[in-house]
Amino acid sequence: MTLRIGNASGFYGDRFDAVREMLTGGELDVLTGDYLAELTMLILGRDRLKDPGAGYARTFLRQMEECLGLAHERGVRIVTNAGGLNPSGLAEEIRQLAGRLGLPVRVAHVEGDDLTARHPGNLAAHAYLGGFGIATCLKEGADVVVTGRVTDAALVTGPAAAHFGWGPKDYDRLAGAVVAGHVLECGAQATGGNYAHFQEGDVRRPGFPLAEIHEDGTAVITKHPGTGGFVDIGTVTAQLLYETAGARYPGPDVTARLDTVGLTQDGPDRVRIDGVRGEAPPPTLKVGLNRLGGFRNEVTFVLTGLDIEAKAALVEQQMADAMAKSRPAQVTWDLVRTDRPDAPTEETASALLRLVVRDPDQETVGRTFSGAAVELALASYPGFHVLAPPGKGTPYGVFEDVYVPHSAVDHVAVLHDGHRIPVTPAHDILVLEEVPQPPLPEPLPVTEPxxxxxxxxxxxxxxxxxxxxxxxxxxxxxxxxxxxxxxxxxxxxxxxxxxxxxxxxxxxxxxxxxxxxxxxxxxxxxxxxxxxxxxxxxxxxxxxxxxxxxxxxxxxxx
Incomplete structure (x- = not known):
């Protein structure tokens, strides 16, 4: 029996109406939503500093206010990582929402990814969990599953493992679901969005993708009938390559072999994925660390007409002199030559000189820096103006990843009634190694013009x-x-x-x-x-x- 999994979000801020569009546009069994990225975790960490009850994607809760009843009516289960840094908090909010709406919806969540306490000095430190916590929640009857930091593909592998009864050693099946999940995770990027050959279809409002997953791990990527965009081998290939590296695509449940993926056009807006092979997961889990790195500020000077390089040299020297006493730790200049000779408009006669500064001290990149830039307004190159006055300096974040053994996390499925079920970590592991270089085809004849x-x-x-x-x-x-x-x-x-x-x-x-x-x-x-x-x-x-x-x-x- 085919499992139809759709996705309605590729990031925190994606199309708000996509949840309703996916629920009303055609048949679905599961609807997923991916709200987390490296930058999002930092944003949610800063939210949590202001409000300990925050830390989740608030737009998802508003989407559920509109569509939870619709999902329940249509029998569509919802799986999302919108819980971010606070999955239990979001799950409780959804339970209260279901109560207000009079819906008998069972809401479960997944815990264990939060390792912030073990990494002092970071706003957020979260391990990337796999899909078996999600699978446990679904097998125990959950209608909605909320997670924190899981791999993006886990939103698909979890429902597939629950539906088909896959175990931890069903590596080829799990790998097939990982590949399908990776195609779905960025929403409309699989249906013509951000696509190199975008002019081959109507991508003004691409629909969101779905995968028809089969028991053997094969899948067909498609979209609801009548929605915009298009699905072909190119759009799926583009998304398969997105944010990946070598032939081995590691995850907490399985390492998928991208060099085994087969793609076939299976009809209009349908691409079949088969042949995917999987291996045991690596011995460690990735942990994303987000911390504040200091403060940054920037100003863009507009240089118009003649002597662009001389004007740039003048303002660079003036700013260096002004910042000499409290020089920021990092100073970066970029001259972008958007100007052209004998230009018909002032804008096309202008180049942009961008100055970015960073420092641990906000004052250094704030009032001191801004004052130095503003004070040049009547005392610098001819035609002096800036795109916008510099502000007071804003914090910037730093991301890095570290790795911990599977046993270092307490992966737990928390059911709607509060019952907690531990999720067993992977027993079989395989140390990642580079795949030997595959044979390449014969080159074209050098005589070709x-x-x-x-x-x-x-x-x-x-x-x-x-x-x-x-x-x-x-x-x-x-x-x-x-x-x-x-x-x-x-x-x-x-x-x-x-x-x-x-x-x-x-x-x-x-x-x-x-x-x-x-x-x-x-x-x-x-x-x-x-x-x-x-x-x-x-x-x-x-x-x-x-x-x-x-x-x-x-x-x-x-």
């Missing part, structure tokens, strides 16, 4: 963040294009095309089944997204920058 053109004319890409690292997944659609890409886009070539990566460690992972290369760029995001280390702090557009770069491409592929 080429033309200088953007990589994006033949390849798609998607990029994202994992702590301070970024990944760039690049894929092509034909075997001939794969023969070219596999031998052309080496680490050295990537570093040439993206000079920001040249001094960093870059690792290439070929995935021939997907006709894809996945690059991991270490350290490009500094101390993580909350530190806002670079212009694109989550590396969301790194892949699109790569696609815009020119290289010699065989004319036959163009």
């Amino acid at each position: 080429t033309r200088r053109a953007p990589l994006g004319l033949v390849a798609g890409a998607r990029s994202g963040d994992k702590g301070g690292n970024a990944n760039i997944g690049v894929w092509v659609r034909t075997d001939e294009a794969w023969r070219w890409l596999a031998h052309t886009l080496t680490v050295d070539r990537l570093c040439e095309l993206l000079p920001e990566t040249a001094e960093l460690r870059v690792t290439r992972h070929p995935l021939p089944n997907l006709r894809a290369l996945n690059f991991v760029v270490e350290g490009i995001l500094g101390e993580g997204v909350a530190a806002q280390h670079r212009f694109d702090p989550q590396a969301k557009a790194l892949g699109e920058w790569l696609r815009s770069r020119h290289l010699d491409i065989p004319e036959a592929l163009l």
Whole structure:
């Protein structure tokens, strides 16, 4: 029997109406919602500092006020990680809501991820749990399951394990569900959202995805009829590569082998996933640590017309002199040449000079820094103005991950009546090792004529963040294009095309089944997204920058 699992949220702040859309748009057995990201945990940690009863995604509670009755009426069970730092608090709020609405809804939650007490100095320290706590809650009759920090894919593996009776050693089945869960977790990114070839369909309002999961772990990714966007091998490939690394995709329940994934178009807006193999999970669980790193401030100077570089040099020297007595710990300048010669508008005649400062002391990047910038208003380069005056300085966060044994967490399913059921940690484990490089296809003949053109004319890409690292997944659609890409886009070539990566460690992972290369760029995001280390702090557009770069491409592929 097929289990239909839909997703209605890819992050805290996603489309509010998606819960109702998914519940009314077609048949579902389970509706999931993913609200957590590395940055979200920091935001919730700061919420909890102000209010110890906070720490969960408040929008989910408002969504339940509108749709809990609808889910109950349609027999759809709800599984969400919206509990964040306070899953018991959110579960209790939903119980009270169900009571007010007169709904006989059983609400359970999962505990054990919170390790903050063991990591002093951090706002939040949470282990990534697997899906068997969710499965226990569902098997014991829960209609709604609230979790804290579980892996995103656990929102799918838990319901699948409960429905089909999978055990901890059903690695291939679990791995199939992990892959399906990874495709669903970012919502509309699987249905044409943020997609390199977005012009191939109507993505003005893409629908949210669902997976039809079978007992053997195979799945079909699709969406409700009549919703926007589209589902094809490309959209699923893009999401499979998102925020991953090598062929082994580790998790607390299973390590999924991404190099075994098979994708087949199974009809309009239907992609079949099969062939996925799984291995025992690694011996440790990932723990995400979020702490305040200090304070930051920024100002963007607008430089218009002639002598852009001289104007930039003047204001840089003036700010350096003004900050000499209380120089911030980190000072970063970026000159963005958005100007063009003989421009028809003032905006297109202007360049942007961005100054970012960081320091443990708020005063240093606050009033002292802001005053120095503002005081230049009538005493600097001609045409002086800024995009916005600098403020008082805001706190920024730092993310890092550490690893602990499975036995270090007390994974517990807490049922609607308060009964607590411990979840047994994985017994069989397998130390992660790099998969040997797979054989590559024969390269195209060197005699083929080429033309200088953007990589994006033949390849798609998607990029994202994992702590301070970024990944760039690049894929092509034909075997001939794969023969070219596999031998052309080496680490050295990537570093040439993206000079920001040249001094960093870059690792290439070929995935021939997907006709894809996945690059991991270490350290490009500094101390993580909350530190806002670079212009694109989550590396969301790194892949699109790569696609815009020119290289010699065989004319036959163009």
